[in-house]
Amino acid sequence: MRELWDEGVVEANYTPFASQPFTTHLISERIALLALEDGEPVGTVYANLTHEQAGVVFGLYVRPTARRRRGIARALMVAIAEALQTEGRTHMQLSVDRPNKAARSLYKTMGFEDAAWTMRIEAANLVS
Ligand SMILES: CC(C)(COP(=O)(O)OP(=O)(O)OC[C@H]1O[C@@H](n2cnc3c(N)ncnc32)[C@H](O)[C@@H]1OP(=O)(O)O)[C@@H](O)C(=O)NCCC(=O)NCCS
Numbered sequence: 658m659r660e661l662w663d664e665g666v667v668e669a670n671y672t673p674f675a676s677q678p679f680t681t682h683l684i685s686e687r688i689a690l691l692a693l694e695d696g697e698p699v700g701t702v703y704a705n706l707t708h709e710q711a712g713v714v715f716g717l718y719v720r721p722t723a724r725r726r727r728g729i730a731r732a733l734m735v736a737i738a739e740a741l742q743t744e745g746r747t748h749m750q751l752s753v754d755r756p757n758k759a760a761r762s763l764y765k766t767m768g769f770e771d772a773a774w775t776m777r778i779e780a781a782n783l784v785s
Contacts, residue, residue: 665718671754699723711748712741
């Protein structure tokens with residue numbers, strides 16, 4: 658899981674600051690799913706259960722070596738939806754970086770709707 662997390666962070670690094678590093682809490686305190694193909698790890702997705710009704714999904718990643726555009730990410734998203742329902746969550750939320758066209762297209766085609774904007778500024782720009 659750590660290897661896939663690190664690969665995903667390197668590839669989907671659209672923020673001007675470092676992403677959260679992998680910790681074992683991601684497995685012990687979150688829902689963590691690993692997709693296997695012929696026994697080999699090919700993809701991951703996580704969700705946290707901190708909200709009583711909505712699961713927050715993050716860390717979706719499919720290895721390019723597994724060949725993409727074969728529905729692995731879509732299958733991981735369906736699997737985590739099922740896991741969240743089992744945990745009593747009625748909704749799923751996630752954030753996606755604006756330049757990440759592949760992920761945005763995936764979520765749109767699955768039926769996710771824009772619900773909020775994340776806004777960002779360098780703190781120094783507000784401090785004189
Ligand atoms: C985004 C990502 C998870 C997609 O994985 P995948 O297994 O290739 O995705 P799927 O095969 O399930 O694709 C499902 C749909 O998503 C969309 N999609 C996926 N990759 C796309 C791309 N490169 N360009 C445009 N649309 C894309 C398409 O609508 C696709 O359906 P289609 O192939 O029938 O057209 C993968 O590219 C990845 O791991 N990227 C790096 C990490 C990342 O950005 N994670 C998301 C963080 S929010």
